[in-house]
Amino acid sequence: MKISREEFRRRIERIQAELEKENLDAAAVYGDEYRRESLRYVTNFWPIFERGMLFIPRCGEPVFAGAPEGEQYATEQCVWPDIRNVREFACVSVPETIDYPLAKFSSFREILAQVMPRGGRLGLVGTFDLPGPIFQRLDAAFEGEIVPADGLMTRMRLRKSPDEIACLRKAGEIACIAYRALLEAAIPGKTELFAAGAAEGAARQAGAEAIAFTVFGSGQRAATIIGRPTEKVIESGDMVMAALAVQYAGYISTVEYPFVAGEATPEQKAFLGALFDAANAQYSVLRPGLKAADMVRTVKQVFARHGLSQYDVYPPMHGIGLAEAESPYPDESADYAFEVGMCVNSDISLFGHPHGSNRIEEGFVFTENGVESLTPLIRELVAKGVER
Numbered sequence: 001m002k003i004s005r006e007e008f009r010r011r012i013e014r015i016q017a018e019l020e021k022e023n024l025d026a027a028a029v030y031g032d033e034y035r036r037e038s039l040r041y042v043t044n045f046w047p048i049f050e051r052g053m054l055f056i057p058r059c060g061e062p063v064f065a066g067a068p069e070g071e072q073y074a075t076e077q078c079v080w081p082d083i084r085n086v087r088e089f090a091c092v093s094v095p096e097t098i099d100y101p102l103a104k105f106s107s108f109r110e111i112l113a114q115v116m117p118r119g120g121r122l123g124l125v126g127t128f129d130l131p132g133p134i135f136q137r138l139d140a141a142f143e144g145e146i147v148p149a150d151g152l153m154t155r156m157r158l159r160k161s162p163d164e165i166a167c168l169r170k171a172g173e174i175a176c177i178a179y180r181a182l183l184e185a186a187i188p189g190k191t192e193l194f195a196a197g198a199a200e201g202a203a204r205q206a207g208a209e210a211i212a213f214t215v216f217g218s219g220q221r222a223a224t225i226i227g228r229p230t231e232k233v234i235e236s237g238d239m240v241m242a243a244l245a246v247q248y249a250g251y252i253s254t255v256e257y258p259f260v261a262g263e264a265t266p267e268q269k270a271f272l273g274a275l276f277d278a279a280n281a282q283y284s285v286l287r288p289g290l291k292a293a294d295m296v297r298t299v300k301q302v303f304a305r306h307g308l309s310q311y312d313v314y315p316p317m318h319g320i321g322l323a324e325a326e327s328p329y330p331d332e333s334a335d336y337a338f339e340v341g342m343c344v345n346s347d348i349s350l351f352g353h354p355h356g357s358n359r360i361e362e363g364f365v366f367t368e369n370g371v372e373s374l375t376p377l378i379r380e381l382v383a384k385g386v387e388r
Helices: 005-021 037-043 068-077 108-115 132-140 150-157 162-185 192-205 219-224 266-285 292-305 376-384
Strands: 026-031 052-057 063-066 083-085 121-125 145-148 210-218 239-248 251-256 317-319 343-346 348-353 356-360 363-367 370-373
Touching: 005 026, 005 037, 005 052, 005 150, 026 037, 037 052, 037 150, 052 108, 063 068, 063 108, 068 083, 121 150, 132 145, 162 192, 162 239, 162 251, 162 343, 162 363, 162 376, 192 210, 192 239, 210 219, 210 251, 219 239, 219 356, 239 356, 251 363, 251 376, 266 292, 266 343, 266 348, 266 356, 266 376, 292 317, 370 376
Parallel strands: 026 121, 063 083, 121 145
Antiparallel strands: 026 052, 052 063, 210 239, 239 251, 317 343, 343 363, 348 356, 363 370
């Protein structure tokens, strides 16, 4: 289950058609180990330590530029055969000069001359991610104009293909296996790290390509919103906030279910009940054609009814795909409608409440018939609500 070479070819052809419309002569798509999603979308390559960039001409074949340490790895993963090394993309940034006696190097100037022999306008995808010194060298190697082109990729990635949805569904399946292991391990007397490790190990054993992140907080640490697991021992009565982002074939599914370790107090149950009510209300209205702002208002109305609006500090949904959070990212002013093929994650959260902080995250794909859960374990648990 993966993205086919033919789909990568279609993506490049769509980009080339957009270049024509936007009066751009080529595109350069940047990625590194942190912001890898756009680069993987066009190459299937995701960096480990190094940086990379795909140069896409308006007509013709793309050229991939990477680092010598990752050349063999790039050859293994990148769907495009023209692979070059450039010194700017070396794996490490140190004051010492590192020699690569077996490497053959190209340069930005050589690559740009190949993909843009007449110069012109280069659209850059990754404007906010490309380090300033590397941008300066790219700019110095090019006599034309470099313009931001991030929107080009955002538009393309809004609706997922059947293969992308299949990858997200598999990521969600693995994430549910892992979260079940987390629920079994996050008990009084065990550490946050123990519970997180149980989940991550289960995900890897089930076929996860990577764990994009694990968020964990128990007791007072649940209020950290995006804290990491620590050696803190989980105590009975601790609110547990734990999110797991599982990556499969590049696509990421995030799951999160709010719970209390041991016995919950009536106040904690009321708090959890409000979260479940909001998540189930959101689910009940999701369908293609629904205005995103109406979904946001549905969630906010539930929190208002519970008298919890002051603790509602986060948008209740975001897109998913090659990034854990991508467009759409709606708020109350979002006037667009959801469409068939969009994949999203709920993000139903309350933070700073006297009896706890937590959130719910579950994945959905919009279909002709409504929505389908990509994370059925979380949907089942949330639909059940608070056990009385």
